[in-house]
Amino acid sequence: MKKIIKYSLSVLALVVVLLLLVPFFLNVEDYKQEIEQQVEDATGRVLKIGGLQASLFPWVGVTLDDVVLANRQGFSERDFLKVKHLNVQVALLPLLSQRLEIVRFKLEAPEIFMERNAKGEGNWEDLLPASPESMTAVAGEPENSVPAAKDDEKTGSALAALSAESLQLLDGKFIWQDAQSGVRIALTDVQVELDDVQLEHPVGVKISARLNGDKIDIDAQLGPVGDLASLDVNKLPIQLSLKSDAIRLKSFATLIGSFPEKLGDINKASVMLNMQLEQRPDGVRLLAGEGALLAAMNIALDWKVEMPNVNTLRLNHVGIAINDKPLFAIQGDVKKLNKAPRYTLRIQGENIQRTWLASLLPELNQMYAAHPSPWKTLKIGASLAGTKDRVDLRDMQVLLDGEIVQLSGSVGFAKAPNIRLRLAAKTLHLDPWLPQPAEASANSSENASGNTLPAKNSDTAQANKAAVEPDLRFLKPWRVSMQMQVEKLFMRGLELGHLRGTLKGERGVFTLSPLGFDLAGGQVRETASLNVNRYPVTWTESIHISGLKLKPILEAVAGTDLLDGTMRLDTNLKATGLLPKTSMASLNGTGQLLLQNGRIKGFDIAGGLRNLSTLGSQKSASAQYTDFAQLQASFKIRNGIAKNDDLFMASPLFRLTGKGVVNLPAATLDFHVRPKLIGSLVGQGDTLTVRKGLSVPLHIYGPFASPSIKPELDAKSLLENAGGLMGSGAGGVGGILGGLLGGKNAQPAKSQPAEIKPKSQPLTPEQQIQKGLKGILGF
Incomplete structure (x- = not known):
């Protein structure tokens, strides 16, 4: 031994x-x-x-x-x-x-x-090994050869x-x-x-580097690894912490491409990241951290995320903030990560003040510059579910200054957008949300010396140049089905009640059928269609209005009270184009209007006829208006020109008939009307009953904003009304009219000596009558 x-x-x-x-x-x-x-x-x-x-x-x-x-x-x-x-x-x-x-x-x-x-x-491409198939072919061995497996076993046992x-x-x-x-x-x-x-116990790993000069630190602990032959990376215990300084994006500008203008200069932007990762032996992964984009506005993101397995992501919390103001918190699940991901999310928003939002979007200040009371707060919350091809809005609530608007439905993206939405609200005030920008500068301004200079019209010219018909043919493959229901809608000083509307679109045709609401004591029902299959678009519209009080509508919409009454209106219109100029020029259709128990402010037809009979001797200084029991007319519109042949107005004292043309593109009208007394003016400032039948033709013409009115008289009309112009208190009237008309019994009328004036071209007899009658009638 x-x-x-x-x-x-x-x-x-x-x-x-x-x-x-x-x-x-x-x-x-x-x-x-x-x-x-x-x-x-x-x-x-x-x-x-x-x-x-x-x-x-x-x-x-x-x-x-x-x-x-x-x-x-x-x-x-x-x-x-x-x-x-x-x-x-x-x-x-x-x-x-x-x-x-x-x-x-x-x-x-x-x-x-x-x-x-x-x-x-x-x-590096020339250093890459050849594909396994080619290597096998060169070696002349089958792909799954036993020696290769044995080599792997030896390598695994050595590394074990x-x-x-x-x-x-x-x-x-x-x-x-x-x-x-x-x-x-x-x-x-x-x-x-x-x-x-x-391999039998955890291994500490420390990594640090500088990415284009900006520092990154990673501190991790891996393992224990155990037997390498049976290692499952998805269950390897890991604890990792990553922290970075502000990493400048300047070097990645070309790779990133377009950078939102609101975020400023990308060369001055950077990102920061602080993240922790834990992977447990059972495969559960926990992630938490925060990151931020530091630019013209700072966008921060913080999260706490869990992965029970490789196919499921659970969002315990994801927060989004801008400039240190929290905006949204997100919770939910994402499943089937390895195949077709499906998500279920709950998004809860914070109150957003308009004043704060305007600091990020200065355009808001201009949009509401002239608004007396713009909106104050906005808040959004939603429950979402879907896939990469579809979003389901299960419960979305938008709070507009505390008023709740509920949305539900779905939006599909598989091929073309497929939108199915339902909107409901109890009470909604829209006025605070309607933009009111500052009025454009006047057409003239004063320079430093006080002289008036013409204003520059470059903005107007640019606006006119930019007025191009929108091309909506991209909407052809869209499918839309939308329903709206609002119990009370306040807008422009008006209250719309029981608002209901349905919009459907398919194959390039969008139909509003119907839209209905209560307004000013009446009902409004509208159907419309929009065809986007051609350029420019074509559209149709039919409106039925009944029992509507017209005065509050005109006061709210146009700021005028010139017309009052209970209105009934039926229209059937069609046109091409969406710009006013284009659509007005191509407008065709029909319309029927009926006003009952109304009043026209600005002139007094009955009073004008009374003044005519007394040559103005009983002219009243009271307010000028005309009451009527009924006003009706029908129109036939062709290429923007509305023609009327049956204008009719009835009151207890007179009847008015007429006809004319309304040029919608030019915003002008040209009407010939004939009011005619049918009863006595006794009690209306007159003492005679013989004026019944008196009629004075009128010509109403000019632009909508300031129409002109003048009498239309000839010998025939004066003779027809001679009886109404005779009587006690007007003994000289017949003689004057007879002389002007060239009658045999014409007598000169007595008058006061006239003031000497420069000679001018004498008026014809007809012009003299028209001039006098215009003043007498109050026109």
Whole structure:
């Protein structure tokens, strides 16, 4: 036994001596040159090794210095790979027992330079191995050969006992350069350190680097790894913390592309990230952290997320804030991550003040510059569910200054948008939400000296130039079904009650059928259609109004009380185009109007006829208006010209008939009307009953804003009304009219001496009557 021990120790001592002496007799230079030549033969690139040292005891070690691998031909002259120093030491005795025990691994100043040229080729592509199929074909072996499996088993058993005292990477550098996009990314000052690496217990990992000069730190703990042969990465215990400084986006500007204007200059923007990750042995992953985009406005995101398995993501909390103001909190689940993700989310918004929002969107200040009382707060909450092709709005609530608007439905994106929505509200005031920008500057302004100068019309000219018919043909494949229900809607000083509407669209035709609401004591019902299959669009509209009080509508909409009455209106219209100028010029259709128990403010027909009969001697200074029991008319519209042949107005004292034309594109009218007394004016400021039948034709013409009214008289009309113009108190009237008309019994009328005036062209008799009657009638 002693001899056996003695001989064994002698053999062991001899082996140790040989391992110590071999490196001294081994010509390392021969191996270095051979390695360089083999690499060049295999890759076509020059490999240079500055220094190579080897040792066999007490550990197997290799040391390399100043290793350089040249770049691919046709690319930059910069080297593809550089290593300043590499020292690898592996314990010898454990290696004899098929255990890999790394005593030291130290890699200093490695540098990798990767680039893509203008053709899209990479300088690393020639180093990639051939596909497994081609390698198998060359080797002439089947794909799933038994020897390969055995090699894998040997490798796995060797790594099963992997351990290391220290693994270090110091001062590393990675550079990416893309000639196509112009992007250059530099990951410098890379430090990686792993201490006391054991598969049986957790391993600490520290990584730090600078991304284009901005620091990133990663601190992690991995494992225990256990048996590598049965390692499941999805269940490997991990605790990781990542923290970064503000990473500037300047270097990524080309890669990012367009940057929202509201976020400012991308060259001044940066992102910050602070994240924690935990993966448990049962596969559950927990993520928490916060990130922010620091730009013209700061957008912050914080989250707490859980993954029970690789296919499910549970959002315990995701918060979004802008400029330190929380806006939304999101909770929910995302399932089937590996196939077709499906999500269920609850989004809860915070109150958003208009004044705060205007600090981000200055356009709001202009939109409501002239508004006496614009909206104050907005709040949104919603429950959503869906896939990448569809969103279901299960319960969406929008609070407009505290008034609730509820939305539900779905929006599909599989091919073309498929929108199904329902909107409901009890009470809604729209006036605070309707924009009222500041009025445009006047047509003239004063300079510093007080002289009036014409205002610049560049804005108006630009607006007119920009007025182009919208092309809505992109809506052809859309499918729409929308329903609206509002109990009370307040808008422009009006109250719309029981508002109901249905909008449907398919194959380029959108139909509103019907839209109905109560307004000013009456009912409004409307049907309409819009055809977007052609350019410009065509549309139709039919309106039925009954029992509507007209005065409050005109006061609220037009700011005038010139007309009052209970209105009934029926229209059937069609036109082409959406711009007013285009649609007015192409408008065709019919309309019937009926006003009952109304009043026209601005002129008094009955009073005018009374003044005519007394030559103004009983002219009243009271307010001018005309009451009527009925006013009706029908229109036929052709290319924007509305023609009326049956205008009729009835009152207890007179009847009015007429006809005329309304030019909608030019906003003008041209009507000839004839009011006629049918009863006595006694009690209306007159004492005679013989004026019944008196009639004075009128011509109403000109622009809508300021129409002109003048009497239309000829000999026939005066003779027809002569009886109404005669009577006591008007003894000279017949003589005057007879003289003007050239009658045989004409007598000069007595009058006061007239003031001497410069001579002018004398008026014809008819012009004299018209001039006088206009003043008498109050026109």
